[in-house]
Amino acid sequence: MSDKLKNAKIIFVVGGPGSGKGTQCEKVVAKYGYTHLSSGDLLRAEVASGSERGKNLSAIMQRGELVPLDTVLDMIKEAMIAKADVSKGYLIDGYPREVKQGEEFEKKIGPPSLLLYIDAKSETMVKRLMKRGETSGRADDNEETIKKRLDLYYKATEPVIAFYEGRGIVRKIDSEGSVDDVFSNVAKAVDSLK
Numbered sequence: 001m002s003d004k005l006k007n008a009k010i011i012f013v014v015g016g017p018g019s020g021k022g023t024q025c026e027k028v029v030a031k032y033g034y035t036h037l038s039s040g041d042l043l044r045a046e047v048a049s050g051s052e053r054g055k056n057l058s059a060i061m062q063r064g065e066l067v068p069l070d071t072v073l074d075m076i077k078e079a080m081i082a083k084a085d086v087s088k089g090y091l092i093d094g095y096p097r098e099v100k101q102g103e104e105f106e107k108k109i110g111p112p113s114l115l116l117y118i119d120a121k122s123e124t125m126v127k128r129l130m131k132r133g134e135t136s137g138r139a140d141d142n143e144e145t146i147k148k149r150l151d152l153y154y155k156a157t158e159p160v161i162a163f164y165e166g167r168g169i170v171r172k173i174d175s176e177g178s179v180d181d182v183f184s185n186v187a188k189a190v191d192s193l194k
C-alpha cells in the first residue's frame with residue numbers, strides 16, 4: 001500500500017464501451033476538480049510512445065480484449081502517485097473491468113468510496129462508438145471490435161457492479177439522455193460523497 005494514496009478519495013467509473021464514461025468524467029473534473037485517470041487513455045499513451053510494451057498492448061486492444069491486470073494497475077497506480085500531492089480525489093475511468101481487478105486495486109492502493117455505473121443500451125453504445133470511430137482514430141472503434149468489447153463487458157465487467165453493490169457504494173446512472181441530463185445525476189451522486 002502506498003502511503004501517498006492512503007486516504008485518497010477514489011471513484012470507480014464503470015460502464016460499457018461507448019456508455020459515456022469519458023464524457024461524464026470530463027464534466028466531473030470541470031465541476032469538482034477531481035483527477036481523471038482513464039485506463040484506456042493511459043494505455044493508448046503507452047502505445048503512442050512506441051515502446052515494446054506498447055506494441056503488445058496495441059495488438060490486444062485492437063482485438064477488443066483486456067490487457068494484463070498488472071500492466072494496467074501499475075500504470076494507474078503510477079499516475080495516481082504522480083498527482084497525489086495536488087489531487088482532490090481520483091476518477092478511475094475504465095477500471096476495474098473484472099472483479100479481480102477491483103480486488104487487486106484494493107490490496108495495492110485502497111478501497112473506492114463510490115462506483116458510478118454509467119448505463120446505456122447496447123444499441124446506443126454501438127451507435128455512439130460507430131460515430132466516435134469516424135473521428136477518434138481509435139483502432140478499436142470498428143464494428144467487429146466493438147462487438148467483442150461489448151461481449152467482454154457483459155461477461156467480465158457487469159459482475160463488477162454486483163460485487164460492489166454488495167457494499168452499497170454503487171450509483172447507477174442512466175446514460176441514455178443528453179450529456180447534461182446524465183451529468184445532473186452524476187453530480188448528485190458525487191455530491192452524496194461530501
Ligand SMILES: Nc1ncnc2c1ncn2[C@@H]1O[C@H](COP(=O)(O)OP(=O)(O)O)[C@@H](O)[C@H]1O
Nearest residue numbers: 016017018019020021022023128132177178179
Ligand atoms: N449522453 C450522450 N448522448 C450522446 N452521445 C454521447 C453521450 N455521452 C457520450 N456520447 C458520445 O458517445 C461516444 C462515447 O462516449 P465516451 O465518453 O467516449 O464513452 P466511453 O468512455 O464510455 O467509451 C463519444 O463520441 C461521445 O461524444
Ligand SMILES: Nc1ncnc2c1ncn2[C@H]1C[C@H](O)[C@@H](COP(=O)(O)OP(=O)(O)O)O1
Nearest residue numbers: 016017018039040065066067072094095097
Ligand atoms: N481495466 C482494464 N483492464 C484491461 N484492459 C483494459 C482496461 N481498461 C482499458 N483496457 C483496454 C481494453 C479496452 O477495450 C481498451 C480501451 O479502453 P477504454 O478507452 O476505457 O474504452 P472505452 O472508453 O471505449 O470504454 O483498453
Ligand SMILES: [Mg+2]
Nearest residue numbers: 021022038040
Ligand atoms: Mg472512454
